[in-house]
Amino acid sequence: DQQVKQNSPSLSVQEGRISILNCDYTNSMFDYFLWYKKYPAEGPTFLISISSIKDKNEDGRFTVFLNKSAKHLSLHIVPSQPGDSAVYFCAASHGSSNTGKLIFGQGTTLQVKP
Amino acid sequence: DGGITQSPKYLFRKEGQNVTLSCEQNLNHDAMYWYRQDPGQGLRLIYYSQIVNDFQKGDIAEGYSVSREKKESFPLTVTSAQKNPTAFYLCASSPWGLNQPQHFGDGTRLSIL
Numbered sequence: 528d529q530q531v532k533q534n535s536p537s538l539s540v541q542e543g544r545i546s547i548l549n550c551d552y553t554n555s556m557f558d559y560f561l562w563y564k565k566y567p568a569e570g571p572t573f574l575i576s577i578s579s580i581k582d583k584n585e586d587g588r589f590t591v592f593l594n595k596s597a598k599h600l601s602l603h604i605v606p607s608q609p610g611d612s613a614v615y616f617c618a619a620s621h622g623s624s625n626t627g628k629l630i631f632g633q634g635t636t637l638q639v640k641p
Numbered sequence: 642d643g644g645i646t647q648s649p650k651y652l653f654r655k656e657g658q659n660v661t662l663s664c665e666q667n668l669n670h671d672a673m674y675w676y677r678q679d680p681g682q683g684l685r686l687i688y689y690s691q692i693v694n695d696f697q698k699g700d701i702a703e704g705y706s707v708s709r710e711k712k713e714s715f716p717l718t719v720t721s722a723q724k725n726p727t728a729f730y731l732c733a734s735s736p737w738g739l740n741q742p743q744h745f746g747d748g749t750r751l752s753i754l
Contacts, residue, residue, distance in 0.1 A: 531683070559740045570645075570731050570745030571684070578740055616683060622739045627672050627691070628699070629743060631683035 530554045531619050533632035541640055546604040548635050550617035553598065557619040561629070562591060562602045565614045574615075575602070578622075607639045644668065645746035647732050652751045654719065654726060662717045662749045664732030670744075671737035673715035677701060678729040678748075687730075690715055691737060719751060727753050 532551045540546045548562075558579040563571035577584040577591045577600070584591050590603045604611055614636050618629040645666045654660045666673065672691050676684040686699030690709040704723025709715055715734075719726045729750050733743040 533683075536681075561742055563745075568748070568750070570647075570733075570747045573742040573744060576740070576742055618684075620740075626689065626697070627674075627735055627737070627741065627743070628686055628689065629674075629684075631676075631685075633681065633683045 529633075530557075531617060531630045531632040533615075533617060533635045535635050536633070537636040537638070539638045539640065540607050542609055543606045546602075546607045546611065546637055546639065548602040548604075548615050548617075548637065550600045550602075550632050551598060552600075552619050552630075554619070554621065554630075555598065556621045557630075558622045559620045560591070560593060560600050561618045561620075562589075563616045563618065564611075565616060565634070571616060604637075607637075609639050609641050612637055612639050645732060645734055645744060647730075647746035647749050649749060650747070652749055653754050654751060655754050657721045659718055659720050660751065662719070662730055662732075662751070664715045664717065664746060666713055666715075666732075666734045666746075668734055668744065669712070670734035671712070672735045672741075672743075673709065674733040674735075674743060675699075675705070675707065675715070675717045676731045676733065678731060684731060687717065726751055 561576040562574045565571040674689040675687040688707040690696035735741040735743040
């Protein structure tokens with residue numbers, strides 16, 4: 528039972544354009560969502576998060592949008608840079624469970640072409 | 642520099658052998674986690690610990706064991722009962738409290754000889 532899904536295994540964009548990575552979830556109890564970036568043979572790096580009381584959070588070139596009714600979140604990267612090429616994971620947690628457990632999607636590989 | 646250190650980076654196990662993966666953090670985080678990543682898949686939670694001397698099973702705990710004797714250390718033992726141990730293992734930590742992002746080490750790749 529995949530509670531967090533990233534349906535696009537890969538995405539390719541041109542440098543300078545917008546990258547949009549998508550994530551869907553099924554558990555309506557999730558109330559905190561995160562995006563991580565991962566290079567090969569390294570651990571994931573935290574990028575940005577959003578709680579369910581907001582529908583948008585921005586940090587520099589990265590913006591996360593949350594649509595609770597659709598159980599959908601997306602990460603926008605503007606402008607995309609070749610160094611953004613990596614695997615991106617979305618993750619979700621259920622804050623009131625008080626465990627801190629994160630449920631991860633399968634990841635989307637982003638390639639930014641110069 | 643504060644961070645999470647996992648060692649070794651690469652580890653090889655013979656059939657029937659137990660191996661222990663090290664995870665140390667100097668971030669003063671209360672909570673620590675172990676994940677497993679397989680090719681084309683997301684991270685799956687093995688075990689987690691919210692405080693010293695306490696830990697809980699995650700989604701795929703069978704064949705693994707952990708201990709949390711010190712706040713900064715959370716070693717993972719892959720036992721011979723784990724039939725498919727070849728994977729990339731990631732340790733993470735976070736402060737305790739609501740909506741705290743987890744921070745990861747650089748992982749240990751375990752392979753079977």
